[in-house]
Amino acid sequence: MSGTPIENALTELWAIFQTLMPGFYKNKKEFLNLPHSQISRMTRPFILRRMKTEVLDDLPDKLESVQYSELTRNQKEVYLAYLERIQKDVKDTIQNKGLQKGKIEILAGLTRLRQICCHPSLFLENYEGTSGKLDQLKELLDELKQNNHRVLLFSQFSSMLSLLYDELTSLGYNCFYLDGSTKSDKRMEYVERFNGGENDIFLISLKAGGTGLNLTGADTVILYDLWWNPAVEEQAAGRAHRIGQKKSVQVIRMISEGTIEERIYQLQQKKRDLVDQIIQPGESMLQSLSEEDIRELFQLKT
DSSP, rough: OOOOOOOTTHHHHHHHHHHHSTSSOOOOOHHHOOOOHHHHHHHHOOOOOHHHHHTTTTTOOEEEEEEEEEEOOHHHHHHHHHHHHHHHHHHHHHHEEEEEEEEHHHHHHHHHHHHHHHHHTTTTTTSSSSOOHHHHHHHEEEEEEEHHHHHOESSHHHHHHHHHHHHHHHHHHHEEEEESSOHHHHHHHHHHHHHTTSEEEEEEETTTTTOOOTTTSSSSSSSSOOOHHHHHHHHHHHHTSSSSSSSSSEEEEEETTTTTTHHHHHHHHHHHTTHHTTTTTOOOOOOOHHHHHHHHHHHHOO
């Protein structure tokens, strides 16, 4: 029925069983109030799941790490100014509209802060400073190149990918580039050429390249910015860590220290075990943000 019975919310599992076996679980409200252990016991007889590590004995190791970077001085000034403004806007939005009606404005504020962490020039045309994360990325790529590693570099922002492409090619790197506008025939051409040994870096949009690509020519995956749902990040890492890979794969998540990115990552860690509790074993996910989550992300007092 589905390879991902739970991707973003537990209600997705309820919907599948409501379609296949109406009445097996009672109404949605009662289902959501059940202990996770009970849902797991009731669900287990109807689920067959195998992890890659269980069925692919010869699959090389996947090593995951987090690299923290500091905002530059100019970048930090921009970040703090926008954080103060957005904190006020979010607090007013929750009080006046409520979480559900104001979620679009809240997510827009979150996106703006995340863009600043990547590089403030993503939306500030007159920004003349640098980005701490980009500076660290350059150092990392230089080290990887010296050790003959080949890299998949993911970002969810196509504007960031474009900036990275210009920056890296100016430094002498040869890169392939793939986002949602890349035609299917070109996608496969780039994949074949990269796996054949051409170029050392493949820049990929997280959503456009998260599935359907076999890129075992790389042994390093860099996630330049985080996605809400860790399962999407796992799919991105799976472009290199799959059948045909002969080397250990290193997955590096880049996070700007002391920012919204760090709190998003902490929130992921708190919630990523829900699927494991229900499906056993399983992927991770990030549920819809609650008001408590929003306040925690923005460090708002109740």
